[in-house]
Structure formats: structure tokens, C-alpha cells
Amino acid sequence: MKKLYLFAVFTLVMAIMVSACAAPAAPAETGAMEEEMVEEVTISIITAQGPLADGLVALIPQFEEENPGIKVEVAPFPWTTFFEKVISLARTESGEFDVIFADDPWMPNIVDGGLSVNLTEAYGATRDDDVPQVSYDVFSWPPPYGPIPLDFQTGERPDLHALPIQGNVIMFYIRQDILDERGLDPPVTWDDVLAIAEQVHCPDCDPPFYGYNVRGAAGSDALALLWSMGGGIFDDEFNVILDNEAGCDALTLYEQLSKYLPPGGNTYGTTEMVAEVVSGRAMMGIGWPGDAYAAFEDETDSDVAGKMLYLPLPASEVGAPHVSMMGHWGLVMNAHSENKDATWAYMEWMHYNQEHALAYAHAGGIPFRKSVFNDPELILEKPWFPAQFEALMVPPKWRPRSTQATGISLAILGPAFSAVGAGDITGQEACEQAGAEIRLEMEGVTN
Secondary structure (H helix, E strand, O other), rough: OOOHHHHHHHHHHHHHHHOOOOOOOOHHHHHHHHHHHHOEEEEEEEEOHHHHHHHHHHHHHHOOOOOOOOEEEEEEEOOOHHHOOOOHHHHOOOOOOEEEEEEHHHHHHHHHHHOOOOHHHHHHOOHHHHHHHHHHHHOEEEOOOOOOOOHOOOOOOEEEEOEEEEEOOOOOEHHHHHHHOOOOOOOHHHHHHHHHHHHHHHOOOOOOOOOOOOOHHHHHHHHHHEEEOOOOEEEEOEEEEOOOOHHHHHHHHHHHHHOOOOHHHHHHOOHHHHHHHHOEEEEEEEHHHHHHHHOOOOOOOOOOOOEEEOOOOOEOOOOOOOOOEEEEEEEEOOOOOOOOHHHHHHHHHHHHHHHHHHHHHOOOOOOOOOOHHHHHHHHHOOOOOOHHHHHHOOEEEEEOOOOHHHHHHHHHHHHHHHHHOOOOOOOHHOOOOOOHHHHHHHOOOOO
8 A cells, every 4th residue: 555655646746746847737637636535435344242342453553554544443343143144245346444354154155145356366366385275275265175066176276355364263271280290291192081080070179170161052063072082073075084993983082071071071162161261170272272272371360370281182093193173263355345456455454464473463363474473572472383383284074165064064063072071872873873964964965
């Protein structure tokens, strides 16, 4: 934007020099030119309430100071209505918001709904070496690798349809102080997790202490556990593989872990999961750092601040990769925006400048740049960042690139996972039943 402004000033100077040798311009025309130069553009961003919005808002003053003529407004929406609002923008071809701060699983809906601008074609968007490749891949279309729905197996070059701003992945947390007290090593595999849970679980203690903790409501942790065990819902050709050996092993593992949960843990959401940890009643579990880890380290309200260890997810066996699940957030330019150039100036400013990315992380955002994840000062604030970066470089898996498959699969896998946690069904039974149900529902689905 600065270059555009300097070019405008240069053009004005040249016009004045030429006018010295010609008839003087009419005052009305000069005034019109000055008015055009100072005309402001306001771009609006739709995002979710909470840290996602807070980080954007914190950087607005600096952006507006460095980009005169562009104002930025952030519109935070409740989680319960945010996705539906985004879909309504596509359905109505609305330019109400210029930027959509989108969760990566929404990309099929956004691109297929004609809501995104191809940033590679329109603005020459490139990949920065300071950003992990998977963070760009997840916002590229068509998907650069599988599973790829039949409708999108076009052979076209994967182009960027969003710029990553948050590089979130699910991680593993555990009480370092308890490991030290008992002379235990941090877990490397899920078998290690089971062994530790058995040793420390003490539900009859005062206060009680639980060997494992989970977000069991709707099977929130199911997909991450499945991938870390080497399983999956689909292969690269979108064939259902949930009920193969690795998938059934994952659900059997959860059946075993469920013996060490707090009462009712299979119904827990994030709030309940966090409460067990900060009160000192839970040994370990998995979770999104953005949802939980700041609360763990809050010295005013947490009993475990400074006592936690953060790791990539355990592996299925020694030597296997520590695969996690990604939940990146990126800036999408609304294809129906009337302020596309100003919008690009903002997106470019947020994504391609390391100092701005660092400021965003200090304001509560999750890094997406390698250098920011490894910033020494920032690590003192967020001690889980080194492990989060390690998990990101494995790399993690993303949810299926399909407008239908993700909803179908999670609507079946989630309840099956919860039923296993409640003891209503064995892991093997849940695996076989869920696999058959997903296979049936996916018949004829091409998108």
C-alpha cells in the first residue's frame, strides 16, 4: 500500500510540473484530486470470539498507522453461529465482510461455494520459507494430496486460497512434577501412557487423582487419537479404512484409557477437561493449546502452573511418527468484497512480515512461523510452543477436504467414541460398526 501511495504522490508531482508549462488546472479539479488521495477504505473481518479476534484487534492500530487510508474493523461471532454465518455469505454472495478468518476444515465449503479468491492467480501469493509447507498445503486448492474427493481430482495446480495466521495442532500434556516424584520417564508411545495412567490413578484419594483426562463429548479427541495410532477414516482414494487393524487398535486403546477417566469424563467438553487439570486432579491428556494451555499456566487460577510438560502426541510404537491433527486458521479474501486491493494489503501485512507475526503471538495468537515458534522470549510466556512446533513439523493430518465426508464421518465416529468411553460398547465393536455405517453413508458421495 505504501508503494501505491508513493506512486500517487509521484504522479501528482509530475502533473504539477507539466501544468507549469500549460494552462493552470481549474481549482475544482485540484480539489477533486486531493479528495481522492485521502479517501479512506474500511475493510471488515469476520472471526470467532476470543483469542482469534483479540490478536487481530491488537494489531489494528499499527496496521492503520503504516497504511494510511485503510481502516480495519473486526466482527467477532460466537462459535455457535460463526460457521453458519460464513456459509450464508457464500449462499447469498454477500460482500458484508471482506476477510473471513477461517478454520481449515471449512475450505471445501468456502472454495466450492465460490467465496474465496485464488490468491496465487490474483495477487501472486507465494510460500515463505519461514512457514511450514503443510501450513500452506492445508489452505491450497485443489488439495495437493489425499484424500481428495472425486469432484476435486482435476489435476489443476494447487493454489493458495488463504494465508495461514494460526498454526494450531493438538498436543499432549502431562504433569512433569508427578513424573519426577515417581521417577517416571515421559511417554513415547500410547503403551507408555497406559502404564503411567495405571500407576498414578487414585480415584479414592482425597482429593481424587485421575490417570487420564479427555474431551469425550461428541468424541472430540477421537480423530487425533485415531491418527496418532496410525489409523484413519479414509485412505487417499476416499475408501473407508476406519475398521482396519490400526483403526480398531485406536478404539481399543481408548477403551483401556477409559478405566482411568474422571467420573463422567466421556461427556466432558473443553471446559470440564481444563477444570480437572487446573485443580490438580488429572495426570495427562490431549487438547488444543489455544483452548487450554494458557489456563494451565495461569498462576492466579491454576494449581499446576509451572508443573506441566507438553509433548507431541504419543506414537503407536517406538520409531513410529508422532502424528497429530491440525486446526489451522487462515485469512480468506471474500470473492464478493468491493475492497479487494485494500484487503490484500492487510492480508499481506499480517502474513509476510515476521515482526507482525511475532506481535500477533504476543497478543495471544498461535504462531505459524518457524521463527516465532522458537522465539526465546515468547517461549517463556508459552512453554508449549517448542513441542507444538515439533508436532507441526511431523507433519500433522488435516480433516478430509470434503463438504460432506467430514460431517458424515464425525457424526458416526464421535458417538461411537463416546459410547466406548461410557463402557456401553467395546472398542472392537465400535470400530466395526462405525466403519460399516460410514461406508454406507458415503455411497454415491463424490464431494
